[in-house]
Amino acid sequence: MRRAELGRKFLHTGIVLLVALFFVQCDKEDDYVYPDVLTDFMDLHTNDESVIDYIRPDVSGMLSLNHRLSGQGLKEDTVYRAVGMYSLPDAEGRTSVYSVSLVYAEPPVRLGEGLTLLADPLNIESVYRGGDYLNVVAQPMMQSIPHSYTFAEDSLVSKGGCTRLYLKLGHSRNGDRESFPRRVYLSVPLKGYALSAGDTIVFRANVYDKGLKEWRVAY
Numbered sequence: 001m002r003r004a005e006l007g008r009k010f011l012h013t014g015i016v017l018l019v020a021l022f023f024v025q026c027d028k029e030d031d032y033v034y035p036d037v038l039t040d041f042m043d044l045h046t047n048d049e050s051v052i053d054y055i056r057p058d059v060s061g062m063l064s065l066n067h068r069l070s071g072q073g074l075k076e077d078t079v080y081r082a083v084g085m086y087s088l089p090d091a092e093g094r095t096s097v098y099s100v101s102l103v104y105a106e107p108p109v110r111l112g113e114g115l116t117l118l119a120d121p122l123n124i125e126s127v128y129r130g131g132d133y134l135n136v137v138a139q140p141m142m143q144s145i146p147h148s149y150t151f152a153e154d155s156l157v158s159k160g161g162c163t164r165l166y167l168k169l170g171h172s173r174n175g176d177r178e179s180f181p182r183r184v185y186l187s188v189p190l191k192g193y194a195l196s197a198g199d200t201i202v203f204r205a206n207v208y209d210k211g212l213k214e215w216r217v218a219y
Contacts (some may be wrong), residue, residue: 058130076202079104105187119206127215134188141178169205
């Protein structure tokens, strides 16, 4: 198989489509008035009944739920990465969740010889660290076809007691037309790198009208 063909094959098998999965609270009154809410990246944990039993927002830590959360296709005893809207926690550390959507959060892949990374342009709204993740808010131009994303590890360099992790964002429009911007949430898992204070994450993405742009985030 030629190198170009290997690259195309890798793109299709090494990425996962962004999945949106909305949850509902059980037994919520129709006329319920939402209190002040927060929106944040978070981890969702399912119990042995495949029901969300607690959430762990990046800014708040673990929070118990006032209402059960359920969603189609969830596995039992599993942690999912998501973005969600939830109420300010009460004195007992409990919260109500109003909506969450799963985000792409696969570990970075390493590109070997002959394997290429497709990087259609998009805009980047923000890049920042949240717990054991690098959170990315992107704005691709879209119309109707779901786009695909992947994270690639360019290199991992240690020098003078500090480590620098170089990451690149892969993006495929999958033939979609560039009609309007849509906000997309992505998270890079960092647990596998054993980074510590003083280390740096260098994130790169192909940005409209600017080409390859990089963000440096302290760990």
